Amino acid sequence: MQYMSTRGDTKTVSFADACLAGLAPDGGLYTPVEYPKLAPASGKESYTDIATRVLSAFAGDSISEADVQTLVAKAYASFAHQSVTPLSEIGPDQWLLELHHGPTLAFKDVAMQIIAQFYDHLLAERGQRLTVLCATSGDTGGAAAAAFAGLESVDVFILHPHERISPIQRRFMTSTGASNVHNFALDGDFDESQAIVKALFADQTFRQDVRLSGVNSINWTRIAAQSVYFATAQAALGSERKLRFVVPTGNFGDALAAYVAARCGLLNGLEIVSAVNANRTMVDLMETGKLSKRAAHATHSPAMDIALPSNAERLLFEVMQRDTDQLRNFYNQFAQSGAAELSDQARGALGCVGVKAVSIDDGETEAEMKRLYQETGTLQCPHTAVGTAAARATRDASADSVDVILSTAHAAKFPETVEAITGHTPALPERSESWLARDEVFERLPSDLNAVREAIRERVS
Numbered sequence: 001m002q003y004m005s006t007r008g009d010t011k012t013v014s015f016a017d018a019c020l021a022g023l024a025p026d027g028g029l030y031t032p033v034e035y036p037k038l039a040p041a042s043g044k045e046s047y048t049d050i051a052t053r054v055l056s057a058f059a060g061d062s063i064s065e066a067d068v069q070t071l072v073a074k075a076y077a078s079f080a081h082q083s084v085t086p087l088s089e090i091g092p093d094q095w096l097l098e099l100h101h102g103p104t105l106a107f108k109d110v111a112m113q114i115i116a117q118f119y120d121h122l123l124a125e126r127g128q129r130l131t132v133l134c135a136t137s138g139d140t141g142g143a144a145a146a147a148f149a150g151l152e153s154v155d156v157f158i159l160h161p162h163e164r165i166s167p168i169q170r171r172f173m174t175s176t177g178a179s180n181v182h183n184f185a186l187d188g189d190f191d192e193s194q195a196i197v198k199a200l201f202a203d204q205t206f207r208q209d210v211r212l213s214g215v216n217s218i219n220w221t222r223i224a225a226q227s228v229y230f231a232t233a234q235a236a237l238g239s240e241r242k243l244r245f246v247v248p249t250g251n252f253g254d255a256l257a258a259y260v261a262a263r264c265g266l267l268n269g270l271e272i273v274s275a276v277n278a279n280r281t282m283v284d285l286m287e288t289g290k291l292s293k294r295a296a297h298a299t300h301s302p303a304m305d306i307a308l309p310s311n312a313e314r315l316l317f318e319v320m321q322r323d324t325d326q327l328r329n330f331y332n333q334f335a336q337s338g339a340a341e342l343s344d345q346a347r348g349a350l351g352c353v354g355v356k357a358v359s360i361d362d363g364e365t366e367a368e369m370k371r372l373y374q375e376t377g378t379l380q381c382p383h384t385a386v387g388t389a390a391a392r393a394t395r396d397a398s399a400d401s402v403d404v405i406l407s408t409a410h411a412a413k414f415p416e417t418v419e420a421i422t423g424h425t426p427a428l429p430e431r432s433e434s435w436l437a438r439d440e441v442f443e444r445l446p447s448d449l450n451a452v453r454e455a456i457r458e459r460v461s
């Protein structure tokens with residue numbers, strides 16, 4: 001299995017290289033040269049069986065199937081539910097796909113746990129070390145800290161804006177007790193942390209000296225790992241049923257993973273609703289064929305406060321029939337002028353691909369969280385509520401499909417918001433309580449590029 005960049009660099013790379021690099025050198029995103037053809041999951045296969053089969057197909061010659069199986073087993077041993085991503089019924093023909101049973105209570109764990117295992121395996125084989133760097137506004141940092149804690153071959157540096165994330169989000173990153181996980185609390189906001197990370201990736205000397213690598217959702221491994229739970233949902237609800245997946249969306253990683261599952265033959269058809277909050281870039285792109293630059297708005301669902309969904313690039317690559325020149329020109333145009341428009345052909349193809357987008361604002365999210373509490377007795381996280389509200393807003397009563405709404409985080413990860421809206425405080429699952437008693441370790445730094453660069457240099461082993 002070989003991978004190519006969406007932006008036309010002609011060199012193809014192995015899964016191992018695509019996985020460890022994250023972003024392609026020409027600034028594009030790695031995508032398989034050809035999608036593997038896979039048999040749909042059967043009800044007899046366990047989550048780890050299906051993950052092994054799917055991830056082995058994507059890993060190709062880079063990792064043997066036996067090794068994938070061992071790594072998958074390790075990755076998902078930390079999940080609190082034996083099905084890893086169980087379904088729960090919330091109404092007639094309406095199911096939640098619960099993605100929050102991992103160690104840090106958000107769906108980022110599903111992919112991050114296996115990425116960490118793949119990194120450790122591939123780096124041990126090569127006798128190399130890498131430095132993983134990420135900025136977080138909450139969920140990615142915790143998932144990365146939990147997944148990479150204690151691994152031999154990776155140092156992880158996580159930048160978070162000091163006192164601007166919730167205490168439980170901070171604890172998940174700062175109390176792993178692992179000496180290879182380094183937390184910097186920067187005196188600035190998330191955008192400043194993100195800008196420092198980008199500047200460090202652009203600094204070629206530094207990048208090579210510390211062997212920098214990225215694990216955000218531009219990394220193909222995340223998409224591959226997330227395609228698995230769409231396949232397991234299809235198997236659990238019956239291979240002959242039509243499913244409509246409603247996906248709370250920020251960077252469009254999860255929604256793209258559903259598309260990938262369908263392309264590989266793991267789903268019975270494809271119908272996706274990409275549910276965004278007031279950050280409506282995906283809706284405008286689908287409705288007008290134009291991508292426009294905007295500022296991100298802060299909402300009740302902070303993990304989805306994204307103005308430019310990075311994984312939309314992979315979908316546009318497909319609707320442009322993999323014409324890398326067209327895609328590169330589109331993004332160059334966007335970078336230069338802040339707007340770019342699809343060709344008529346691409347716009348037509350985007351309309352038929354099976355993806356819709358719908359925006360749910362904070363008022364609708366609040367009403368949905370209250371309604372869910374009253375009608376089902378459950379407290380849901382604001383991201384999940386954007387999904388269930390979008391499902392209700394777009395449901396066609398005569399449709400013969402079943403709705404599967406992704407529950408992307410546990411309500412207890414956003415206790416302040418859930419409490420303010422519903423008047424009830426979600427209980428932290430028992431398995432997470434021990435985090436509250438652990439010591440936190442983080443260093444405060446000024447929000448300054450040189451200070452962060454020097455601090456990383458000093459600590460890389």
Ligand SMILES: *Cc1c(COP(=O)(O)O)cnc(C)c1O
Nearest residue numbers: 250251252253254303383408409
């Ligand atoms: C990251 C995240 C999302 C958005 O997922 P994308 O793959 O970026 O679209 C939604 N909900 C929660 C809780 C998240 O952490």
